[in-house]
Amino acid sequence: MAFKWNKWLPRIALLVLCAFAIIALVLSLVGIHSVALPPENKYGLVFDAGSSHTSLFVYQWPMDKENNTGVVSQTFSCHVNGSGISSYTKNPTEAGASLRPCLDEAMRVIPPERQREAPAYLGATAGMRLLRKQNPSTSDQILEEVGKAIREYPVSFRGARIISGEDEGAYGWITINYLLHSFTQYSAKDRDWVHPTSAGLLGALDLGGASTQISFLPTESIANSFRFRLYGFDYGIYTHSYLCYGQNEALNQVIRVLLNDSSSSSTLDHPCYPKGYNESIEVASLFNSSCANNQTKPPDAASKVFLVGTGNARLCREAIRNIFNFSNCSHNKSCGFNGVYQPRVDGKFLAFSAYYYTFSFLNLTETHPLPVVEDAINAFCDRTWKDLNTSYPKQNSTRLLNYCASANYILTLLLDGYGFSNTSWENIAFQMQAGNSDIGWTLGYMLNLTNMIPSEMPQTLRGHEEGPWVASVFFIVVTLALAIVLLLINFFQ
Numbered sequence: 001m002a003f004k005w006n007k008w009l010p011r012i013a014l015l016v017l018c019a020f021a022i023i024a025l026v027l028s029l030v031g032i033h034s035v036a037l038p039p040e041n042k043y044g045l046v047f048d049a050g051s052s053h054t055s056l057f058v059y060q061w062p063m064d065k066e067n068n069t070g071v072v073s074q075t076f077s078c079h080v081n082g083s084g085i086s087s088y089t090k091n092p093t094e095a096g097a098s099l100r101p102c103l104d105e106a107m108r109v110i111p112p113e114r115q116r117e118a119p120a121y122l123g124a125t126a127g128m129r130l131l132r133k134q135n136p137s138t139s140d141q142i143l144e145e146v147g148k149a150i151r152e153y154p155v156s157f158r159g160a161r162i163i164s165g166e167d168e169g170a171y172g173w174i175t176i177n178y179l180l181h182s183f184t185q186y187s188a189k190d191r192d193w194v195h196p197t198s199a200g201l202l203g204a205l206d207l208g209g210a211s212t213q214i215s216f217l218p219t220e221s222i223a224n225s226f227r228f229r230l231y232g233f234d235y236g237i238y239t240h241s242y243l244c245y246g247q248n249e250a251l252n253q254v255i256r257v258l259l260n261d262s263s264s265s266s267t268l269d270h271p272c273y274p275k276g277y278n279e280s281i282e283v284a285s286l287f288n289s290s291c292a293n294n295q296t297k298p299p300d301a302a303s304k305v306f307l308v309g310t311g312n313a314r315l316c317r318e319a320i321r322n323i324f325n326f327s328n329c330s331h332n333k334s335c336g337f338n339g340v341y342q343p344r345v346d347g348k349f350l351a352f353s354a355y356y357y358t359f360s361f362l363n364l365t366e367t368h369p370l371p372v373v374e375d376a377i378n379a380f381c382d383r384t385w386k387d388l389n390t391s392y393p394k395q396n397s398t399r400l401l402n403y404c405a406s407a408n409y410i411l412t413l414l415l416d417g418y419g420f421s422n423t424s425w426e427n428i429a430f431q432m433q434a435g436n437s438d439i440g441w442t443l444g445y446m447l448n449l450t451n452m453i454p455s456e457m458p459q460t461l462r463g464h465e466e467g468p469w470v471a472s473v474f475f476i477v478v479t480l481a482l483a484i485v486l487l488l489i490n491f492f493q
């Protein structure tokens, strides 16, 4: 007997369609996103040219979601070998050459067809701010050389420049709140994009090698705020950058003060260095920084002195406090330090860069009560140089030497400088990343310069994400309708 195609075909088609409908239903439940082709990405590059080193960050984002909040993420980062670009005063071309290995690697990460449109920036911070003060023509020359090196690559180079301390602070604040989706969030309940309360916005604490920044949304309204409008909302944040109060420059200030107060001309006791440490240092090199302007070399100092560690946290903090001026607040209001106006710190903060590195080494990045942190730091400062070297043989020895000093500097800066208290201390989270992106000023800088944070809520965001849902529901309905038609045809045969 012949196989009855006219009878079986509709039944097979019916089965296939039912299977499709079920698959479509399952897919729409698990989220159509995960099975759809990945959207095409766009890329951007930012060099963070800091005082002690340079890093390259490559960011990516889906092309069709350019204006949404929180969609840009870090896809690659590269540590440039050697020291910061401001150290290339004798050979500026080498500063450019130093960037090439990282650029080569970035070109392997960014698909060739996306490179030409990728914006590329270099932002230099406090190391170059100091060099520009001391020697503007050399700092210009270095910026020109690094620009030349980046132009050799097929990217859309948008300039190499020194960014101001206030910009650095504000861009760090934008980066954090962008990564944590604090500016605007899609609310499933309201079926719309909503503006989270200001309590959801985090302050930014950045500690570099040569400068340090504090940025937050104050409760009181302030006169000289840094104002911007993002996604239809106005923000006026307080931000200040203290030049020469980055970790390295601050600790050099401490040595200069100790040297001026020292009774001996050949040895210098340093309470922030571990017992058993004894190295000879060049005195002149300590005073040839722009940060030494108002500190003069003691006339009777030898050209070399022995820096001898005495490992005492209490005396260390006392020595550090001497580089701050806490008394000359002329603003009839609150001050940070050195007479700089600062509203009372308020809300939660993220402390990153050197705050994080130091506290991470000391296992103190979790939230602990202040006395616990102080005890841990005191105990660490008690350890001898020999003990530290045998316990942490893999640590870079300059860093190992400085952890006690850095930790005490951080405590002094946060508590005495910015005015965090025993209680508000616990509002500070020590963190290096949010999502998979490093926290720093670079992401906020790129977002701002590419207009990826629109000042008004874009129309594309207003109509919330119904595309995939509408499409899959439509697909299911059509499939079921076809199945019913086939079923009816089959039934009447």
Ligand SMILES: *[C@@H]1O[C@H](CO)[C@@H](O)[C@H](O)[C@H]1NC(C)=O
Pocket: 063, 064, 065, 066, 067, 454, 458, 460
């Ligand atoms: C992003 O916003 C800008 C300005 O509102 C607009 O010109 C651009 O087309 C938007 N891009 C996307 C992908 O929606």
Ligand SMILES: *[C@@H]1O[C@H](CO)[C@@H](O)[C@H](O)[C@H]1NC(C)=O
Pocket: 078, 079, 080, 081, 101, 102
């Ligand atoms: C940095 O230097 C090390 C050792 O010389 C080398 O292995 C590494 O590839 C260099 N990295 C970059 C990005 O230049």
Ligand SMILES: *[C@@H]1O[C@H](CO)[C@@H](O)[C@H](O)[C@H]1NC(C)=O
Pocket: 267, 278, 279, 306, 308
């Ligand atoms: C430091 O080292 C020098 C030379 O090695 C030595 O003369 C001096 O006594 C040492 N100082 C201390 C306090 O150990």
Ligand SMILES: *[C@@H]1O[C@H](CO)[C@@H](O)[C@H](O)[C@H]1NC(C)=O
Pocket: 332
């Ligand atoms: C300055 O502060 C004092 C004490 O807080 C207050 O009495 C005084 O009115 C303030 N002056 C101004 C000009 O705000």
Ligand SMILES: *[C@@H]1O[C@H](CO)[C@@H](O)[C@H](O)[C@H]1NC(C)=O
Pocket: 361, 362, 363, 380
């Ligand atoms: C941090 O914790 C690790 C693992 O417990 C330990 O080996 C290390 O010594 C600790 N570091 C400090 C500075 O106490």
